[in-house]
Amino acid sequence: MDKITKNQLTAMLLITDTFTLFCFRGQISLTTVIGFICGIVIQFLMSLPLVKLYSMGGSVESSGKIIQIIYFVYLLLWGGVLFSMLWKASDVIYIPYENSNGIWGKLLIAGMIAIVCLYASSTGIKAISRSAVIAMATGAISLLIVIVSALLSSDWNNILDTKTADSLMTEISRGFFISGGLGSFVVFLGFTKGNYMKNTIYYFSGKIILTLAITISTILLAGGIMEITEFPVVTSAQLSQPFPVQRIDSLFLIIFAVFAVFSIGVQSLASAELLKKILPKFRYLRTTSVLAVMIGSAFLFSGRNNGYLYIISVGIILFVIPCFLLVKRSLAK
Amino acid sequence: MQNYKELTIIPDLKLNIRKIKEISGGSSDVLINEFTTGGIKCALICCEGMLSTATITELILEPIVNIENQKDSHELFHYIQNFMLLSTDRPVATEYDSLFRLINSGFAVLIAEGMNKALAFGVQGYAVRSISEPSSEGNIMGSHEGFVEVVRTNMSLIRRRIKSPELVMELFTKGDKSRTDLCLCYMKDRVPPELLKKIHKSLDNIELETILSTGYIRPFVENGNFELFSSTGTTERPDVLCSKLIEGRVAILVDGVPFSIVIPKLFCESFQTLDDYAFKPYYSTFIRWIKYVAFLISVLLPSVYTAIVIFHPELLNSTMLMLLVEAEQKAPLSILTESLFVLLMYEIIREAGIRLPKSVGGAVSVVSGLIIGDSAVDSGLISTPLLTITALAVISSFVVPELNDTMTILRLAFLIAGGIFGLFGISILACAVLVNICSTEDYGFPYTAPLSPFKSSGMDDTAIRAGFPEMQSRNFTVEEYHE
Numbered sequence: 001m002d003k004i005t006k007n008q009l010t011a012m013l014l015i016t017d018t019f020t021l022f023c024f025r026g027q028i029s030l031t032t033v034i035g036f037i038c039g040i041v042i043q044f045l046m047s048l049p050l051v052k053l054y055s056m057g058g059s060v061e062s063s064g065k066i067i068q069i070i071y072f073v074y075l076l077l078w079g080g081v082l083f084s085m086l087w088k089a090s091d092v093i094y095i096p097y098e099n100s101n102g103i104w105g106k107l108l109i110a111g112m113i114a115i116v117c118l119y120a121s122s123t124g125i126k127a128i129s130r131s132a133v134i135a136m137a138t139g140a141i142s143l144l145i146v147i148v149s150a151l152l153s154s155d156w157n158n159i160l161d162t163k164t165a166d167s168l169m170t171e172i173s174r175g176f177f178i179s180g181g182l183g184s185f186v187v188f189l190g191f192t193k194g195n196y197m198k199n200t201i202y203y204f205s206g207k208i209i210l211t212l213a214i215t216i217s218t219i220l221l222a223g224g225i226m227e228i229t230e231f232p233v234v235t236s237a238q239l240s241q242p243f244p245v246q247r248i249d250s251l252f253l254i255i256f257a258v259f260a261v262f263s264i265g266v267q268s269l270a271s272a273e274l275l276k277k278i279l280p281k282f283r284y285l286r287t288t289s290v291l292a293v294m295i296g297s298a299f300l301f302s303g304r305n306n307g308y309l310y311i312i313s314v315g316i317i318l319f320v321i322p323c324f325l326l327v328k329r330s331l332a333k
Numbered sequence: 334m335q336n337y338k339e340l341t342i343i344p345d346l347k348l349n350i351r352k353i354k355e356i357s358g359g360s361s362d363v364l365i366n367e368f369t370t371g372g373i374k375c376a377l378i379c380c381e382g383m384l385s386t387a388t389i390t391e392l393i394l395e396p397i398v399n400i401e402n403q404k405d406s407h408e409l410f411h412y413i414q415n416f417m418l419l420s421t422d423r424p425v426a427t428e429y430d431s432l433f434r435l436i437n438s439g440f441a442v443l444i445a446e447g448m449n450k451a452l453a454f455g456v457q458g459y460a461v462r463s464i465s466e467p468s469s470e471g472n473i474m475g476s477h478e479g480f481v482e483v484v485r486t487n488m489s490l491i492r493r494r495i496k497s498p499e500l501v502m503e504l505f506t507k508g509d510k511s512r513t514d515l516c517l518c519y520m521k522d523r524v525p526p527e528l529l530k531k532i533h534k535s536l537d538n539i540e541l542e543t544i545l546s547t548g549y550i551r552p553f554v555e556n557g558n559f560e561l562f563s564s565t566g567t568t569e570r571p572d573v574l575c576s577k578l579i580e581g582r583v584a585i586l587v588d589g590v591p592f593s594i595v596i597p598k599l600f601c602e603s604f605q606t607l608d609d610y611a612f613k614p615y616y617s618t619f620i621r622w623i624k625y626v627a628f629l630i631s632v633l634l635p636s637v638y639t640a641i642v643i644f645h646p647e648l649l650n651s652t653m654l655m656l657l658v659e660a661e662q663k664a665p666l667s668i669l670t671e672s673l674f675v676l677l678m679y680e681i682i683r684e685a686g687i688r689l690p691k692s693v694g695g696a697v698s699v700v701s702g703l704i705i706g707d708s709a710v711d712s713g714l715i716s717t718p719l720l721t722i723t724a725l726a727v728i729s730s731f732v733v734p735e736l737n738d739t740m741t742i743l744r745l746a747f748l749i750a751g752g753i754f755g756l757f758g759i760s761i762l763a764c765a766v767l768v769n770i771c772s773t774e775d776y777g778f779p780y781t782a783p784l785s786p787f788k789s790s791g792m793d794d795t796a797i798r799a800g801f802p803e804m805q806s807r808n809f810t811v812e813e814y815h816e
Contacts, residue, residue: 120768127772130785250645257760
């Protein structure tokens with residue numbers, strides 16, 4: 001089996017999480033930040049049975065067809081969510097051909113991303129994980145520019161002044177929405193070298209740091225206009241202008257496009273891996289079919305953040321099924 | 334006629350000579366000298382132009398004709414083999430296949446009445462190009478010797494630099510018709526055994542009729558997938574090859590080609606030259622980063638310029654924007670068409686310059702650079718900023734000549750993507766290219782190592798160029814990057 005490092009796993013998953021954060025709709029306040037962080041901590045605690053399962057030599061992929069199908073459907077639906085997010089968020093990001101050609105432009109752009117995802121997924125986990133590290137490093141440098149610019153030129157009062165009407169519980173539930181990489185985490189954790197617990201801690205620590213950095217800088221930059229902002233992270237990137245005589249909005253487009261490709265690519269790769277286990281004889285057009293279903297399922301989602309639905313689904317794939325498998329293993333012994 | 338490869342030499346001199354003439358089709362360059370020595374009828378067969386006349390006369394013919402009478406041909410061959418040191422390389426042939434291979438490789442072959450084998454003497458002496466400075470890998474501080482077309486000379490160039498007995502050179506032939514000599518070189522204490530085994534296996538799959546350049550071999554030792562960048566390298570410099578061998582790599586020398594194939598090849602190696610190790614580390618590190626930047630400029634500058642001017646002018650400051658608007662207003666073509674036109678014209682002129690004789694090649698440069706370039710700008714057909722951008726991109730590609738072919742194609746592809754879809758198109762294509770580079774892997778050695786998969790220990794000769802005291806303690810071999 002192809003093995004990946006913890007850096008590669010973390011890069012693949014953080015790209016997906018960052019992309020969902022880019023596409024996050026609604027207001028962000030300090031309560032939201034706390035809610036997100038609590039959500040990540042809860043996700044970490046929920047993933048402990050899974051880590052235990054892998055440490056004991058088990059895996060979700062080799063635990064029967066029904067469980068494989070559950071994870072496969074989850075990944076497909078998340079792929080659909082990502083396409084839906086891309087569709088919605090691209091309205092506020094200037095993509096030349098799309099903006100001037102209506103629905104055909106949108107379809108062409110989605111098609112282009114799907115083709116590159118198809119190619120990326122077809123090269124296998126090693127290639128996509130290696131390239132994800134470089135993409136993540138490039139993205140992190142670009143985000144750092146935005147964040148430093150935010151720290152230098154922003155109104156720090158925004159942190160306390162920006163308020164949302166939602167409770168901490170609601171914000172925690174919304175935090176689950178920005179966790180697009182969890183399905184892939186379940187599949188790919190078994191591919192990692194080294195200690196599974198350390199790898200898990202590494203990923204969730206990175207996720208906390210990244211979420212904190214992006215959300216805080218978003219509040220600093222877009223806090224004043226949060227009420228009228230649909231995509232706060234995109235708006236904050238547009239407001240962050242580190243150079244006095246030039247605008248850098250278009251550079252955000254580069255990060256957005258790269259992260260979109262990799263997050264959908266990782267999702268389709270994980271789905272294709274499971275499909276290989278479910279239908280071993282279905283070799284050809286495996287990734288193509290997965291991507292086609294993902295694009296199709298994108299129409300099921302409006303892109304709205306239905307937090308409780310995400311909590312339930314994450315709970316099932318991250319906690320309930322691994323617990324069930326652990327119990328089954330213990331009883332079998 | 335029965336396939337001569339299956340025939341063995343028979344103990345009848347006349348029949349053997351007739352067979353040799355029949356197989357060679359009476360070719361004028363196959364010389365058969367019949368004579369009697371030691372009381373036995375013999376024939377010395379050689380290929381004209383492939384051996385040294387002085388050597389064969391002085392070291393073979395003169396001693397051989399003076400042999401005293403022998404009991405029979407077996408005694409004669411025994412005497413020649415054991416009591417006369419006519420040459421250092423003295424193989425024996427028993428089939429016509431090996432007999433012709435030896436003749437065509439510059440050996441003089443002796444057959445005799447009553448003997449079912451032939452004695453060969455290595456007296457090669459064909460005209461060769463002398464060792465000269467490599468044309469494609471310039472160097473200031475290092476050696477000025479480059480490989481030549483003769484594989485054995487190239488082997489000696491390597492041996493002169495690595496006198497260790499651990500350096501192994503396996504000579505073998507490939508190519509059904511060309512019978513090209515190939516030489517597999519490696520350091521037996523450094524090379525990963527699995528790599529060597531796999532390369533042997535790959536070479537066994539070669540069933541070509543002729544091998545005329547390294548390009549014939551490379552597809553067999555490379556991953557069969559579509560790769561933009563080649564996962565095997567070539568070098569024209571024996572000193573560079575020696576440094577690769579010391580790092581545990583494997584080299585293949587091909588007779589008739591002044592280049593060696595190096596396996597495996599890493600992306601970062603394209604930015605390393607031998608001069609890097611001759612200058613101070615801080616200067617070498619600076620030059621290395623200049624090369625990385627030049628690579629990006631060469632591939633991306635025309636496309637980013639086109640994308641910015643057409644779709645993202647907000648990235649420019651007002652002065653720059655006004656300057657470009659003024660320049661582009663006069664040009665009759667769209668910026669994408671104009672860029673494509675300039676890049677394609679450059680490629681045509683470059684190709685013309687390479688293929689034409691040197692005397693005319695200079696004229697092409699004058700006509701293209703001064704006349705076409707100047708008049709195109711003066712007439713307003715091409716804008717000055719675009720020409721400057723293209724020139725910068727093209728000059729940057731010369732900094733990393735090894736990747737020039739890939740950079741040319743990528744430059745055009747990115748230009749089209751940027752011209753139609755702006756920075757979004759460039760980003761999408763960049764993702765595909767990145768994945769392709771990262772999927773390039775041969776024999777388990779990722780092309781993008783040590784960047785991804787990241788190896789911090791590899792950064793001392795990638796991100797920077799550490800000093801020799803630091804590097805010698807590391808004792809690096811390429812096996813560190815194996816996955």
